[in-house]
Amino acid sequence: MTQHGAYSIVVDIKSGMQQPLYDLLQKIDDSGVEDNDIIPFKKITTIHFARFVILDACKDAYGKDIPAQLAFTTNYDLPLNNHMQQMISVAGRGLWQIFSMCEKFPQGAYNASMLELYLQNQSLEADTFYVGVGYRSVQQIHEEHVLRNAINDFADRNRQSIQQQPANTTRQQIIDYVHSNADLAFARTPVPNASEKWNVSFYGKLIGLAILFIVLLPIIIPFVIVWMLIVLSIEIREKQVPNDLTKDHIRELVNRETQLVQAQFSALGNVKPGKVRLATMMFLLRMTNFLAPYLFxxxxxxxxxTVHFARWLIINEGRQMLFLSNYDGNSENYLRDFIHIAAKQLTLMFCHTEGYPKTRLMMFGGAKDAEGFMEWARAKQIITNVWYSANKEVSVDNVYSNSKIRNGLYGTMSETEASEWLRSI
Amino acid sequence: MQLEINDIQGLVIRGYSNLPAADFLILSITDGAAAKKWLADIQKDITPGHHKPKETAIHIAFSFEGLKQLGLDRKALDSFPMELEDGMTTRHKQQFLGDFGNSAPDNWEWGGRANEPVHMLLMIYAKDAETLNACTQTYMAGFSQNGLKLLQHLGTTVLYERKEHFGFRDGISQPTIKGLSRTDTNENCIEPGEFILGYPNGYNQFTPSPYVAAAMDHKNLLPQSSVNGMHDLGKNGTYLVFRQMKQDVSLFWKYMDKATQNTDGTNNEPAMIKLAAQMVGRWPNGTPIVVCPDGEMPHMQEDNNFDFRNSDPHGLKCPFASHIRRSNPKDSLDTDRKTSISVSNKHRILRRGRSYGPPLAETLKPVDCLNATKCDDDRGLHFICLGADIGRQFEFVQNAWINNPKFNGLYEERDAITGNHHNPQDPRTTGVFAVQHPGLRVRHTDIPEFVTIRGGAYFFMPGIKALQYLSSL
Structure with a gap:
């Protein structure tokens, strides 16, 4: 099993360097994100998804200036050190070139260890990190997709002979085929499960929190009631900030959605003013971050x-929220899913940003206002300058189905089980 | 909220099965002033929703360019949705709708990139061919002196037993608009605002409606808009999507035949029909295969009252990738049942399509189609649908369901009937269709495109008063 990290760095762009930086990122995009000379992403094999996003200069909710910034993020296979070393050895010079246009970057000629120090020191912890692909590495997702396709082609080639035989006979033929195929050697053994120790620590944390919660319940209940009343009074008093949205902005965004299977979403919004807002939001994001591996x-x-990975980052001293996600389909149906399936939960996370449709107790209203939600989402969505996906032909659903197919290669099965497994192919 | 049925064009309310003859005239406006005068003259002909015509019905709709040509001001034009403004042929829309290869808008006969801009659609329905012809001729005679130019005269055909060219009964599943007299299951009753502007939609909101400045509405024809100081140009109007889909009937049945032949190479008629029915999701007479997987039943041909989740969770009756299971997934989406139905109902369309061109075989029987020798006639479907939100309805269904290889857990299966396999990023240029079995599925590969897009455009179909307003500009 593989665990994932969300590497993020958000740094100020040196004054006057925004255009050259934009051009350089455009060059990466134009010359092929997978194998360009600057950051040949395909060679950084620890990356699931990565992106560069230029955040334009803007004003926060208090009217204070925020300079133009560059965000670079990856969803990678842990450990971080391995990922970092790989990035630097494959794309060190390209990263040097990019970040030399940013503030606080070391001067002078290329120096790998200075770059590493910079990338580490400036990096940010995600406030909420969601992983939709389970505990699978980039390689595992790729291999299991190859396996699934190979098994399907095998089944097609032998359709006549395997139609009318017991399910277990067919299953054995498939297993034999996989074992005889050198390209599928990886599938001869299962992916190891989580260790006992890991399980204990994983569920231990949850149980620990639950116990703490129960013990503190007498304190928590009145505290939450008071807190909610404060939030409600803030919500009632809050002035709705209009969303500035043009058709051209939407056109620019959707024109960049050219992938067949997956798409990305980057959004930047001002956090609403006030300390209670900030504290409430941070609590909700961190709480979700803790619970996400158990709940989702x-x-x-x-x-x-349809979401492969998503992260919420609170940046610029709590003044802005940056949301980044990678998903299947396109932004239109992705946002519709928000409204139709998860309106309440996502309202809880997003309602702290300006322009979000009016809420009550951070759950009611909000995304139920479909028009208002779409307008807010599009207004806050920003251009992703460079976007990379390692397994671009695989949907989240495929990832899980592929593992199910692989796991069916091991052990013995009853005729019914074998039949069920065959059905999943 | 009471539907103002006398201000709604009748096509929204009914599909005119009693008026089987129809012509669709695609027009360009060469002289805006003359065209407006003509519009003012003919607006009395436009059939409102409270009429039940027995002889003829006339309807009219405008493209974004057409509205511009009539002289609608910039601000009003800007209040129309982006979908209408951008049309079907931008690079993004081509990608979104999956119009590649022979279906690419560069190759269209009308409405495409190389064609003259489309401004207006005049739809003429009549009780028989003779009445239709007389009516169409009368209109056509007046075009040139009224600043109009006919770009395409799209005729229609009524096929045997109201089937489409592949031989399947068409137009069965339609949503019922709440507030009309028709009764239906709760699940199939849809808020009027999903199809008519100016009424609450499925979110209990008003779909954004185009407007004009109150000061521009000199005769005060239009109602107040929800936008301050504006009058509602959209009220009782809707949007109309037109796609001319050419059907290769011979190719269709030859594929089904080849895929199901007996080992000695002879035709297996029942298997051939069954495969086609599995791709459609209904038997030729309309019987849903999820209800009757073994064959069609005469009394089930209009049946819509079925689900997928409980009756066919593994796709053993109706394959996951079949046309009806993906164009209206009902309760089968990957959420709980109630959410799935409510999501599906946010993406419904009213279909008003008509077939065109001579049938390959009069009977439309699969074997007759298979054995037909003269196959080169042009035939297909004028796909027409209505909805208050082109993006959320037609485009969503086409993009996220019909032409999405990853729809609802699938891998590489687009709609086997209408899917397009020529996206340049696609590893293969043909379709795949898996028929689920209790054990291993049977996967059909190398499916060619049976349907090619030959033309199309998005239109605004105004309410009667809005039409008066447009002609008075």
């Missing part, structure tokens, strides 16, 4: 079955 472990983010 089956590839569904609050029921939305």
């Amino acid at each position: 472990s089956k590839g569904k983010l609050s029921g939305i079955p």
